[in-house]
Amino acid sequence: ISRNIPERHADVDFNLFWEVWDRLEGSYFDKSKVDKAKMVYGAISGMVSAVGDPYTVFLPPEEQKRTKEDLGGEFEGVGIQIGFKGTQLAVIAPLEGTPASKVDVKAGDYIVGIKDKNKNLELGTVGVSLPDAVNAIRGPAGTAVALILTREGVDKPFEVEIVREKIDVPSVILTKEGEISHLKLLKFGDQTDGEWDKAIANIKKQNPKGLILDLRNNPGGYLNGAVTVAGEFVARGNAVLREDGKGNKTGIAVNGKGQLINIPLVVLVNKGSASASEIVAGALKDYGRAKIVGTKTFGKGTIQESIDLGEAGIHITTERWLTPNGTWVNTVGLAPDVEVEDDVKTEEDEQLQEALKLLQ
Known part of the structure; x- marks a missing residue:
């Protein structure tokens, strides 16, 4: 891997990055977990998220594929569009005719947690990136995901379980x-x-x-x-x-x-x-x-x-x-x-x- 630093970035010290890379690669005890591609994607994601804008995101190949499927109108999932209200993950809209629209999920709900037994996942959403949240909610048809929601006018958080389906949404x-x-x-x-x-x-x-x-x-x-x-x-x-x-x-x-x-x-x-x-x-x-x-x-x-x-x-x-x-x-x-x-x-x-x- 070339470690030459372009002249326009001469004011940035990249030595720390490479020192961490080398120490992780050389010292981490379970070498099977040191996936160089994932390390690169993780580093890029961290760099992009450092600007503090939830809509400026890096999409690794699998997430990029899902994003294009969304715009194409056919995918497997629960059928909600999510985004951020301030710093809080929120439901922008449940798509008509999808699993999310048939249960108690409404536009404006805040998503404070995501649980998926099949993925052995229990995720709080404080500080979560948009791609990570989408990845947690998306999954194969027939599997279930639980969303922990808060809603204006409702005193306590509540949980909604949704069974994913193959979704073909017309425009x-x-x-x-x-x-x-x-x-x-x-x-x-x-x-x-x-x-x-x-x-x-x-x-x-x-x-x-x-x-x-x-x-x-x-x-x-x-x-x-x-x-x-x-x-x-x-x-x-x-x-x-x-x-x-x-x-x-x-x-x-x-x-x-x-x-x-x-x-x-x-x-x-x-x-x-x-x-x-x-x-x-x-x-x-x-x-x-x-x-x-x-x-x-x-x-x-x-x-x-x-x-x-x-x-x-x-x-x-x-x-x-x-x-x-x-x-x-x-x-x-x-x-x-x-x-x-x-x-x-x-x-x-x-x-x-x-x-x-x-x-x-």
């Missing part, structure tokens, strides 16, 4: 409520563009009096997908502003086809609406194109660049994003125009009913 689900089209956008992934185009064609056939764009429990995904969706409802202007570390702002213009510009629109959001879904809701709110109904969104206002490094990868936070009017939603979320809680004690969807009422 778009279109239904009709009377004369109103109800379009659920579940994520912004690899398949979203194709599914979105089909949904738009079907909406035109339905010829509805109004449209509900349902972004509840949409954890986000690709930025370009959000820009395209916003462009179906807004003819011109910026869908979002990007701001780099020096404060330089760049607008990203809407680039959709404007096929739904004239249809009356209500957007549904909740605390499971994050990232790209907040970009869409923020743009439609700022332009006065739609009423936003529901509860305050998750509040993820940063942009990550995904870089392939062979079979591994790295996500680096490169910018923050702002709504067209310059609002930064990070950690605080986007407030709806009409606040409506969904009462879990009833079978009725109060937020959907409010949206239908506004479009009558």
Whole structure:
């Protein structure tokens, strides 16, 4: 292994790193545990985590593969998108129709522990990295994982056991409520563009009096997908502003086809609406194109660049994003125009009913 230090890093003392490497390699009693590849991955992960940003992460090959499976929409697991609220691991959203959505897991729950008997795992989440948490929760179909959760309004932590399944999550689900089209956008992934185009064609056939764009429990995904969706409802202007570390702002213009510009629109959001879904809701709110109904969104206002490094990868936070009017939603979320809680004690969807009422 070359130990030559590039001149641009001459102010950094790498001797300590190599001294630890050599001592570990030479002195650790169980040589079978000294896996050089894992040592390299661990060192890189530590370096990346040192910046203190939970969304800037190094992904070893297996975790990189899982991340791409998530965006592709097919994987084995429980079906939740997780992230951080401050420093606490949290459920961004349970994906519709998945094992997590069928048990007592809700957007905004904090995950304080993960247990898996098959993996002989009992993990507290203080200081855990996002890839490590995903790795702990993910597993083969038919196996179980237990999450220890805390929830606002619930006095004590509680445990939920979830049996993993093979999950194939669509991006778009279109239904009709009377004369109103109800379009659920579940994520912004690899398949979203194709599914979105089909949904738009079907909406035109339905010829509805109004449209509900349902972004509840949409954890986000690709930025370009959000820009395209916003462009179906807004003819011109910026869908979002990007701001780099020096404060330089760049607008990203809407680039959709404007096929739904004239249809009356209500957007549904909740605390499971994050990232790209907040970009869409923020743009439609700022332009006065739609009423936003529901509860305050998750509040993820940063942009990550995904870089392939062979079979591994790295996500680096490169910018923050702002709504067209310059609002930064990070950690605080986007407030709806009409606040409506969904009462879990009833079978009725109060937020959907409010949206239908506004479009009558």
